[in-house]
Amino acid sequence: MKRVVIVCVLFLLISTICVYSIYKTSIIRNDVIASIDAALEAVRTEDQESIIKHVQTLHDFWVTEERSLVHFVRHSQVDDISKCVERLPGLAEYNETAELVAELDSIHWQIENIWHSELPYWQNIL
Amino acid sequence: MSVLLLRTVILYAVIVLSLRIMGKRQLGELEPSELVVTILVSNIATLSIEDTNIPLLGSLVPIFMLVFCEVMVSLIILKSSRARKIISGNPRIVIRDGTIDQKEMTNLRWSIDDLMEQLRISNIFDINEVSLAIVETSGSLSTFLKFGARPASAEMLSVPLPPQGDSPPMVVITDGEVVDDSLNFCNLKKEWLEKVLCEKKLKVSDVFLMTCDRCANYKIVQYEKEQRK
Numbered sequence: 001m002k003r004v005v006i007v008c009v010l011f012l013l014i015s016t017i018c019v020y021s022i023y024k025t026s027i028i029r030n031d032v033i034a035s036i037d038a039a040l041e042a043v044r045t046e047d048q049e050s051i052i053k054h055v056q057t058l059h060d061f062w063v064t065e066e067r068s069l070v071h072f073v074r075h076s077q078v079d080d081i082s083k084c085v086e087r088l089p090g091l092a093e094y095n096e097t098a099e100l101v102a103e104l105d106s107i108h109w110q111i112e113n114i115w116h117s118e119l120p121y122w123q124n125i126l
Numbered sequence: 127m128s129v130l131l132l133r134t135v136i137l138y139a140v141i142v143l144s145l146r147i148m149g150k151r152q153l154g155e156l157e158p159s160e161l162v163v164t165i166l167v168s169n170i171a172t173l174s175i176e177d178t179n180i181p182l183l184g185s186l187v188p189i190f191m192l193v194f195c196e197v198m199v200s201l202i203i204l205k206s207s208r209a210r211k212i213i214s215g216n217p218r219i220v221i222r223d224g225t226i227d228q229k230e231m232t233n234l235r236w237s238i239d240d241l242m243e244q245l246r247i248s249n250i251f252d253i254n255e256v257s258l259a260i261v262e263t264s265g266s267l268s269t270f271l272k273f274g275a276r277p278a279s280a281e282m283l284s285v286p287l288p289p290q291g292d293s294p295p296m297v298v299i300t301d302g303e304v305v306d307d308s309l310n311f312c313n314l315k316k317e318w319l320e321k322v323l324c325e326k327k328l329k330v331s332d333v334f335l336m337t338c339d340r341c342a343n344y345k346i347v348q349y350e351k352e353q354r355k
Contacts, residue, residue: 003147003149003197004197004198004201006147007147007193007194007197007198008194010147010190010193010194011190011191011194013190014186014187014190014191014194017183017187018187021183070181071181071182071183072181072183073181074179074180074181074184075178075179075180075181076179
């Protein structure tokens, strides 16, 4: 019975890890998308200061949060986003709007992809 | 490289822990579900070692989940004979009253060579000596010999029980440390052990191996000079 208790505790632990990974990915995804939307809105209004500010916020947020995301997601997927995020401050500063928007859309797609692949849907399981 | 090193150590510890949690059944004859789990655990563990791209949790979570499934399945098998039949199957009789059951052999997909091999592993070289042979759910073969082929036992030869009794010798000191459970099994006290060692001018730490039985018959193997701790 001791063994049964140990494995039940292990099961609770790994279930908690799985739920936490979905929760954490969701939080990061929502915040990244909010920052991206704010940056895109600033691009639309051609407010250069606001673009730089929102891009910097996204950059700083990602640098902090990628460390927790790598515990649950393949490192290469996180690194791909990091590569795009590192380009953003330069693109914003030098007013490369077209490329900035393309990078923001790319980040948006990638983070959505990571989020969807974390969910226990049949298409992910199969 | 240091990442690989640390992951390997962590996963080694996790696998050893997993095998301990799953129990001694894993280490002996394997049932089908146990074989599956053993292969899966070893393959999953290598994923995080081979590819540092994969988070360590990517190996740990599946391994622990497999341990959980294995222990739960073992528990279900223990409680339910129907589940036991479905998951483990039934033992099959392949030799009955000295006659080979060829239909059962076909069902098991065993050739006569497989049967003879298993018999030879059990030190049986003449199939005529076998009264009953059962293929267990683990795939091993258990045999019951005919009366004439069975080794003579003390009871058959009317050999009386020796006066010193019939208890197996137990290891009471191993690698310089006393095994209290074995001493208790032999109904002996530590004082007796100390007295014996004192008579031999030895300390516990000088002893590589000491066995004794309930009649206080003992054997001591000392450490060789180079091996002494």
